[in-house]
Amino acid sequence: MNTxxxxxxxxxxxxxxxxxxxVQCLTNVVVTGWTANVLLAAGAAPAMVDNPVEAGIFAAAAxxxxxxxxxxxxxxxxxxxxxxxxxTVAGTxxxxxxxxxxxxxxxxxxxxxxxxxSPTVIRGNASxxxxxxxxxxxxxxxxxxxxxSVIGEARTLAGDRDTVVAISGAVDHLTDxxxxxxxxxxxxxxxxxTGVGCALGALTAAFxxxxxxxxLGASAATAMLTVAADAAAARTAGPxxxxxxxxxxxxxxxxxxxxxxxxLA
Amino acid sequence: MNTxxxxxxxxxxxxxxxxxxxVQCLTNVVVTGWTANVLLAAGAAPAMVDNPVEAGIFAAAAxxxxxxxxxxxxxxxxxxxxxxxxxTVAGTxxxxxxxxxxxxxxxxxxxxxxxxxSPTVIRGNASxxxxxxxxxxxxxxxxxxxxxSVIGEARTLAGDRDTVVAISGAVDHLTDxxxxxxxxxxxxxxxxxTGVGCALGALTAAFxxxxxxxxLGASAATAMLTVAADAAAARTAGPxxxxxxxxxxxxxxxxxxxxxxxxLA
Amino acid sequence: MNTxxxxxxxxxxxxxxxxxxxVQCLTNVVVTGWTANVLLAAGAAPAMVDNPVEAGIFAAAAxxxxxxxxxxxxxxxxxxxxxxxxxTVAGTxxxxxxxxxxxxxxxxxxxxxxxxxSPTVIRGNASxxxxxxxxxxxxxxxxxxxxxSVIGEARTLAGDRDTVVAISGAVDHLTDxxxxxxxxxxxxxxxxxTGVGCALGALTAAFxxxxxxxxLGASAATAMLTVAADAAAARTAGPxxxxxxxxxxxxxxxxxxxxxxxxLA
Numbered sequence: 001m002n003t004x005x006x007x008x009x010x011x012x013x014x015x016x017x018x019x020x021x022x023v024q025c026l027t028n029v030v031v032t033g034w035t036a037n038v039l040l041a042a043g044a045a046p047a048m049v050d051n052p053v054e055a056g057i058f059a060a061a062a063x064x065x066x067x068x069x070x071x072x073x074x075x076x077x078x079x080x081x082x083x084x085x086x087x088t089v090a091g092t093x094x095x096x097x098x099x100x101x102x103x104x105x106x107x108x109x110x111x112x113x114x115x116x117x118s119p120t121v122i123r124g125n126a127s128x129x130x131x132x133x134x135x136x137x138x139x140x141x142x143x144x145x146x147x148x149s150v151i152g153e154a155r156t157l158a159g160d161r162d163t164v165v166a167i168s169g170a171v172d173h174l175t176d177x178x179x180x181x182x183x184x185x186x187x188x189x190x191x192x193x194t195g196v197g198c199a200l201g202a203l204t205a206a207f208x209x210x211x212x213x214x215x216l217g218a219s220a221a222t223a224m225l226t227v228a229a230d231a232a233a234a235r236t237a238g239p240x241x242x243x244x245x246x247x248x249x250x251x252x253x254x255x256x257x258x259x260x261x262x263x264l265a
Numbered sequence: 266m267n268t269x270x271x272x273x274x275x276x277x278x279x280x281x282x283x284x285x286x287x288v289q290c291l292t293n294v295v296v297t298g299w300t301a302n303v304l305l306a307a308g309a310a311p312a313m314v315d316n317p318v319e320a321g322i323f324a325a326a327a328x329x330x331x332x333x334x335x336x337x338x339x340x341x342x343x344x345x346x347x348x349x350x351x352x353t354v355a356g357t358x359x360x361x362x363x364x365x366x367x368x369x370x371x372x373x374x375x376x377x378x379x380x381x382x383s384p385t386v387i388r389g390n391a392s393x394x395x396x397x398x399x400x401x402x403x404x405x406x407x408x409x410x411x412x413x414s415v416i417g418e419a420r421t422l423a424g425d426r427d428t429v430v431a432i433s434g435a436v437d438h439l440t441d442x443x444x445x446x447x448x449x450x451x452x453x454x455x456x457x458x459t460g461v462g463c464a465l466g467a468l469t470a471a472f473x474x475x476x477x478x479x480x481l482g483a484s485a486a487t488a489m490l491t492v493a494a495d496a497a498a499a500r501t502a503g504p505x506x507x508x509x510x511x512x513x514x515x516x517x518x519x520x521x522x523x524x525x526x527x528x529l530a
Numbered sequence: 531m532n533t534x535x536x537x538x539x540x541x542x543x544x545x546x547x548x549x550x551x552x553v554q555c556l557t558n559v560v561v562t563g564w565t566a567n568v569l570l571a572a573g574a575a576p577a578m579v580d581n582p583v584e585a586g587i588f589a590a591a592a593x594x595x596x597x598x599x600x601x602x603x604x605x606x607x608x609x610x611x612x613x614x615x616x617x618t619v620a621g622t623x624x625x626x627x628x629x630x631x632x633x634x635x636x637x638x639x640x641x642x643x644x645x646x647x648s649p650t651v652i653r654g655n656a657s658x659x660x661x662x663x664x665x666x667x668x669x670x671x672x673x674x675x676x677x678x679s680v681i682g683e684a685r686t687l688a689g690d691r692d693t694v695v696a697i698s699g700a701v702d703h704l705t706d707x708x709x710x711x712x713x714x715x716x717x718x719x720x721x722x723x724t725g726v727g728c729a730l731g732a733l734t735a736a737f738x739x740x741x742x743x744x745x746l747g748a749s750a751a752t753a754m755l756t757v758a759a760d761a762a763a764a765r766t767a768g769p770x771x772x773x774x775x776x777x778x779x780x781x782x783x784x785x786x787x788x789x790x791x792x793x794l795a
Binding site for chain 2: 022024029032033036037040041045046047048049050051053054057058061062075243244245246247249250251252
Binding site: 028029030031032033034070071072073074100103104105106107139140141142191192193194195236237238239240241243244 | 554575578587588777
C-alpha cells in the first residue's frame with residue numbers, strides 16, 4: 001500500500017494549475033529554454049534570475065526556487081548561494097539538483113555547501129544521490145547506479161537532512177526518510193532528450209510551492225512528467241517528436257487523468 | 266483608420282526576405298537558440314556576439330542589434346553597453362527589450378542607462394514599458410498590466426525619447442508617440458512558449474534594418490509573428506507542437522498572406 | 531574513386547552505437563541544448579563541462595572533446611585552453627569549431643592559440659576554414675565562400691597541422707591533406723536551423739572517439755547528419771518540423787541505411 005494516493009496527485013496538479021507558481025530557476029546553460037517550456041506547459045511561471053545581484057532578492061519573492069549545478073560559473077555559483085540563503089530565510093521552498101556531482105570536485109563542494117541551506121527536495125539520478133552520501137558519482141551526467149540500489153542511502157540522507165530525496169530512473173523512487181514512493185511510468189526516450197531530469201527538478205519546485213507535504217509534491221511532479229511521457233511516446237517516432245509531444249501532453253494533462261494513469265509501484 | 270496599411274506590412278516582409286539582414290543579438294541565456302531559429306525561419310541572419318571584446322566591433326558592422334536584459338551578467342552587461350554605444354555611433358538601428366525591469370534594481374538601472382543610447386525601438390510587455398516610465402514592473406517576466414492601460418505612458422515615452430514603443434499583449438499596441446498601431450492577431454499559446462516576446466524583439470530588430478519608418482518596421486515584426494501564430498495554432502495540439510509549427514509558418518509566410526491576414530484594430 | 535567507402539561509414543556508426551562515447555562539449559550558449567539532443571539522438575553521451583576549474587579534469591576522462599568558440603567569455607575561454615591542453619596530454623581526440631573567426635579579433639586569436647594543441651579535426655564553414663589560413667572570414671556566422679573554393683587551402687592546413695579539415699557546405703568537403711572526401715547529401719533547411727554545423731562538430735567528436743582513421747570518423751559524422759537530413763526534409767513542411775524530425779531520423783538511422791543512402795561525390 002502506498003502512502004501517497006493517486007487522487008492526492010491529481011489534487012496537487014489541480015492546485016498547480018490554480019495557482020501558477022512563480023519558479024525561479026538557477027540552472028545550467030544546456031537546459032534553460034527547455035526547462036522554461038516545461039514549466040509553462042505544466043502551468044507554472046518560470047523566471048531565470050541567476051546573477052548574484054538579483055538572485056537573493058528574487059528568491060525572497062518567488063514561490064519556489066530551483067538550483068541546478070550542471071554548468072557552474074563563478075558568478076552563477078555566487079548567485080546560487082545567495083538564492084539558497086534567501087529562500088531559507090524567507091521560507092521559500094527550494095530544490096537542489098546535484099548534476100554530475102561526485103566525479104567533479106568543484107560542483108561537489110558547491111552542492112555540499114548548498115545542502116547546508118536545507119533544500120526542500122533533492123532531485124537527481126541514483127549516482128548523484130549516492131555522491132551526496134559520499135559515493136563516487138556517475139559517468140558524466142549519466143548514472144551508473146539504479147534507484148533500487150541507492151534507496152537505503154537516500155532514506156538516510158532524507159532523514160538526516162529533514163528533506164525529500166527524489167531519484168529518477170526506470171522506476172522513480174522518492175522518500176522523506178520514512179515513506180517511500182515508487183512511480184513506474186515513463187519511457188526510455190526520456191534518457192534520449194537532454195534536460196528531462198533538469199526540467200523535472202524545476203517542476204518539483206513548482207509543486208513544492210503548492211504542496212504542504214513535500215513528498216506528495218515531489219511525487220506529483222514525477223508522476224506528471226512520466227504520465228505525460230507515456231502518452232507522448234505512444235504517438236511519436238523518436239526523441240525529437242517525443243520531446244515536442246511531451247510539452248503538449250504536459251499542457252493537456254487533466255488532474256483526473258493523472259490520477260487514473262499513474263502507476264505507483 | 267490606421268496609419269500603417271496592411272500592404273505596407275507585406276512590403277516590409279518582402280524587403281526582409283530580399284535583404285536577409287544580419288542581426289546581432291545580445292540576449293538572455295533562456296532564449297538564444299529559439300531566437301536564432303525565429304530569425305532564420307523569418308529570413309534574417311542571427312549572430313549572437315555578446316562578449317565585451319567583440320560586441321562593439323560587431324555592432325558597427327551588423328544591420329541591426331537586439332539588446333535584451335533578461336539574464337544579465339557582469340560581462341554581458343558590459344557588452345550591451347559597448348554594443349549600444351557602437352550602434353548609436355554607427356547609425357545601426359537597435360532594439361531594447363527590458364525584460365523584467367521594475368522589480369529588480371540592477372537590470373532596471375542597466376535598462377535606464379541603455380535608454381541613453383537612443384534605441385530605435387523599445388519592445389516589452391505592458392508592465393515592462395510602465396517600469397521604464399517609473400512604474401512598478403510585473404510578476405517576474407510576466408505582465409500585470411495590459412497594453413490598453415499603458416498606451417498613454419507609452420506614447421509619452423516614445424515622444425520624449427524619439428523612439429517607437431511596442432507593447433506585446435492580447436492586442437499588441439505600438440506607437441511612435443504620435444501614431445498608434447494595434448495588431449489583433451495571436452493566440453494564448455504564445456504565452457505558454459518561452460521567449461516568444463524575446464524573439465519578437467529580435468525580429469523587430471531585423472525589420473528595423475529594412476524599414477525607414479521604425480513604426481512600420483516594428484508593426485511588421487509583430488504582424489508577422491502573430492499572423493504566423495494564428496496559422497500554427499490552427500493545426501497543433503499544444504504549446505510544444507505550436508512552437509515547432511510557428512517556425513514553419515514564419516518560414517512559409519508570403520508577403521501577400523501577411524497583408525491579407527493581419528488584423529489592424 | 532573515393533578513399534572512404536560507404537560500408538566503412540556504416541561500420542563507424544555501428545561502433546558509435548555500441549560504445550556510446552562520452553563527449554565533453556565546450557560550445558556556445560546558442561546551441562547547447564540542441565547539440566546535446568543531437569548527440570543523444572545519434573547514440574552518444576553529451577556532457578557540457580565548460581568552466582575552468584573542471585574542464586581539464588573532465589577532458590582527461592572523456593572519450594572526446596568539442597571546443598566551439600561561438601560565444602567566448604573570459605571564463606569559458608580559460609576552460610577551452612584547459613580542456614585542449616588536457617585532451618592533448620591524455621590523448622583524447624578533440625574537435626575545434628572556429629565559429630565566425632576571421633572578422634572578430636578575439637576569437638580569432640583564441641582559435642589560433644587552440645590550434646597549437648593539435649585538434650584531431652577542424653570543422654567549419656568555408657570562410658572559417660579560410661580564416662584559419664589567414665583569410666578574411668565570413669559574414670557573421672555565415673560563409674561567403676564555398677567548400678570547392680577553399681579545398682586547396684584546407685588540404686594545406688590539414689597537412690601542415692597533421693589534422694583533418696571538414697568543411698560544411700552544399701557539398702561537404704573533408705580532407706586529411708592527402709585524401710579528399712565529398713558528401714553530397716543534405717538540404718537547404720540545414721542553413722535555416724541554428725546550430726546544425728555546431729552540432730555536427732559535436733557529432734564529429736563522437737565519431738573521433740570510435741574511429742582510428744580521423745578522416746573516416748569525420749566523414750561518418752557528416753554523412754550521418756546529412757543522410758538523416760534528407761529523410762527529415764522529405765516529410766516536413768519547414769525548418770521547425772525539419773529540426774524535430776532530424777532528431778528522430780538520427781535516432782532511427784541504421785548503419786546499413788547510412789551505407790546505402792550516402793552520396794560520396
